[in-house]
Amino acid sequence: MVQHQRYSQLKNGGDEEAATLVFVWTNRGYYRRRRPKILSFLLLSLLSCGFILAPHFFSFSSALSHLYFFGVQNDGLSGDLDVNAPLCSSISNGSVCCDRSHFRSDICFMKGDIRTHSPTSSVFLYSPKNSDDNVSSTVDGDELQHEKIKPYTRKWETSIMATIDELNLISKRRNSDVDHSCDVIHDVPAVIFSTGGYTGNVYHEFNDGIIPLYITSQQFNTEVVFVILEYHDWWVMKYADILPHLSSYPPIDFNGDNRTHCFTEAITGLRIHDELTVDPILMKNNESIVDFRNLLDRAYRPRITGLIRKAQEKTSGCALATPKRMHNQPKKPKLVILSRKGSRAITNQNILVKAAEEIGFEVHVLRPEPTTELAKIYMELNSSDAMIGVHGAAMTHFLFMRPRYSVFIQVIPLGTDWAAETYYGEPARKLGLKYIGYKISRRESSLVDEYDKDDPVLTDPSSLNQKGWEYTKKIYLERQTVKLDLTRFRKRLLRAYDYITRIHLQSQHLA
Numbered sequence: 259m260v261q262h263q264r265y266s267q268l269k270n271g272g273d274e275e276a277a278t279l280v281f282v283w284t285n286r287g288y289y290r291r292r293r294p295k296i297l298s299f300l301l302l303s304l305l306s307c308g309f310i311l312a313p314h315f316f317s318f319s320s321a322l323s324h325l326y327f328f329g330v331q332n333d334g335l336s337g338d339l340d341v342n343a344p345l346c347s348s349i350s351n352g353s354v355c356c357d358r359s360h361f362r363s364d365i366c367f368m369k370g371d372i373r374t375h376s377p378t379s380s381v382f383l384y385s386p387k388n389s390d391d392n393v394s395s396t397v398d399g400d401e402l403q404h405e406k407i408k409p410y411t412r413k414w415e416t417s418i419m420a421t422i423d424e425l426n427l428i429s430k431r432r433n434s435d436v437d438h439s440c441d442v443i444h445d446v447p448a449v450i451f452s453t454g455g456y457t458g459n460v461y462h463e464f465n466d467g468i469i470p471l472y473i474t475s476q477q478f479n480t481e482v483v484f485v486i487l488e489y490h491d492w493w494v495m496k497y498a499d500i501l502p503h504l505s506s507y508p509p510i511d512f513n514g515d516n517r518t519h520c521f522t523e524a525i526t527g528l529r530i531h532d533e534l535t536v537d538p539i540l541m542k543n544n545e546s547i548v549d550f551r552n553l554l555d556r557a558y559r560p561r562i563t564g565l566i567r568k569a570q571e572k573t574s575g576c577a578l579a580t581p582k583r584m585h586n587q588p589k590k591p592k593l594v595i596l597s598r599k600g601s602r603a604i605t606n607q608n609i610l611v612k613a614a615e616e617i618g619f620e621v622h623v624l625r626p627e628p629t630t631e632l633a634k635i636y637m638e639l640n641s642s643d644a645m646i647g648v649h650g651a652a653m654t655h656f657l658f659m660r661p662r663y664s665v666f667i668q669v670i671p672l673g674t675d676w677a678a679e680t681y682y683g684e685p686a687r688k689l690g691l692k693y694i695g696y697k698i699s700r701r702e703s704s705l706v707d708e709y710d711k712d713d714p715v716l717t718d719p720s721s722l723n724q725k726g727w728e729y730t731k732k733i734y735l736e737r738q739t740v741k742l743d744l745t746r747f748r749k750r751l752l753r754a755y756d757y758i759t760r761i762h763l764q765s766q767h768l769a
């Protein structure tokens with residue numbers, strides 16, 4: 259029987275398996291600096307391979323199918339209104355309570371003698387001895403209660419839920435002869451969830467996973483163990499900077515680890531509030547999406563500090579050759595273009611870059627790949643003043659921009675108005691970004707070359723969206739590119755530029 263240890267304790271020992279985990283973890287996470295540099299480098303390269311090998315990187319469009327479906331079916335839905343889980347607020351020792359009242363997710367609570375049993379996909383809760391006064395009615399070892407749950411936050415979407423592992427939560431009378439004994443004892447609660455489903459698409463990773471994980475586990479102040487169904491090493495590595503800020507303990511691969519883990523408290527399933535957001539009204543300590551973003555900033559700081567130092571070391575060798583920026587030369591506002599290739603690309607991006615530079619922006623073009631380290635994207639966006647991108651999963655990175663100071667311009671292709679506003683526009687405003695939605699005109703869509711000018715595809719996209727997801731996907735998401743009308747788009751660039759200059763002046767006056 260062993261005690262589950264936090265990372266810091268494991269650094270000085272622990273069993274071999276745990277040590278391996280920590281080795282990987284620490285080299286990307288919090289304690290990275292204690293490791294030799296070469297090792298980190300090797301691990302980083304390995305990491306990239308890990309991403310490439312990751313089994314499922316859904317294309318954005320296929321992963322969005324359900325979103326549109328959802329949109330058509332549930333227009334106007336505004337997230338869960340229920341505060342935490344009033345149905346289970348006074349859960350007693352030895353009981354399982356499931357709150358299934360929410361539209362987006364189920365969540366079950368257990369308290370007492372909790373033991374995992376992965377061979378039967380079960381978590382058992384043994385009722386305390388002699389606590390039940392109706393002993394005669396139940397034989398030793400009988401199930402008192404049996405709940406089934408799929409701990410994933412897209413409950414309404416039957417097609418993807420069918421792929422999620424189901425967990426049995428079973429409360430039983432204690433029978434000392436039969437009971438499986440504890441292999442690992444935990445003295446902090448468990449949060450049990452799945453990283454299956456649409457995990458592999460960055461929108462889903464934040465919307466369905468990381469943010470709900472924050473919402474559900476924040477209350478424990480990192481004193482919580484994550485037990486993961488459909489566990490992927492690449493996921494743990496990709497989020498290795500963030501996870502230690504949510505849990506001080508290495509996560510458990512539920513199916514890959516058949517030891518019996520024992521807890522006294524467990525939450526199965528994650529709470530979710532709305533698209534890419536945290537609703538303070540539903541949080542114990544009023545945390546908002548800005549608090550979540552502050553956590554990201556703390557999480558990426560060590561890695562980014564290291565990256566900057568490395569870059570400085572590189573350039574310091576030729577310091578004489580690179581003249582320093584003049585002190586009185588004002589810094590240009592930085593604009594990041596999140597670039598796509600293929601569908602929903604901006605076909606005249608070079609002209610966009612030129613126009614933005616003429617206005618006075620310093621322009622960076624960024625094309626995030628699934629293998630791009632999130633800390634690097636964070637570094638790029640946290641230091642930028644504006645971001646432009648065509649509607650798609652990569653817009654999720656608006657979470658990396660600085661609230662109040664930055665402008666997010668989303669280019670909205672034909673037929674994507676609802677999704678662009680729901681998944682990114684409104685959440686970006688909630689974060690406190692200046693949001694500008696740029697609905698393209700028909701002339702700016704590549705679809706004008708394919709359809710007659712009176713075709714409903716061009717004149718009435720919402721009628722096509724209503725026909726079903728297949729239409730939206732095939733026509734508007736997979737077959738459309740954008741050629742920006744720069745006379746029209748320039749106005750947004752100017753608006754963004756003015757906003758940034760004004761905000762900078764304001765903050766200078768305050769300082």
Ligand SMILES: *[C@@H]1O[C@H](CO)[C@@H](O)[C@H](O)[C@H]1NC(C)=O
Nearest residue numbers: 351352369370371385386522
């Ligand atoms: C709840 O049950 C656990 C396990 O049986 C026990 O250790 C703990 O003392 C109990 N707590 C209370 C408040 O009864």
Ligand SMILES: *[C@@H]1O[C@H](CO)[C@@H](O)[C@H](O)[C@H]1NC(C)=O
Nearest residue numbers: 390391392393394395396397
């Ligand atoms: C005990 O269990 C029996 C059979 O299930 C039931 O009829 C009876 O009402 C229970 N008594 C109490 C006190 O719960």
Ligand SMILES: *[C@@H]1O[C@H](CO)[C@@H](O)[C@H](O)[C@H]1NC(C)=O
Nearest residue numbers: 275377441514515516517518
């Ligand atoms: C898991 O189960 C397998 C097969 O029953 C067994 O060989 C193995 O030792 C178990 N692993 C652990 C860590 O208990």
Ligand SMILES: *[C@@H]1O[C@H](CO)[C@@H](O)[C@H](O)[C@H]1NC(C)=O
Nearest residue numbers: 538539540541542543544545
């Ligand atoms: C959360 O907000 C409520 C209402 O605005 C306030 O009464 C409460 O003190 C706040 N709690 C914290 C921890 O800030």
Ligand SMILES: *[C@@H]1O[C@H](CO)[C@@H](O)[C@H](O)[C@H]1NC(C)=O
Nearest residue numbers: 555556558559562640641660
């Ligand atoms: C993000 O930008 C802010 C403001 O410039 C800065 O204070 C903070 O340290 C940056 N965060 C990271 C992780 O670099």
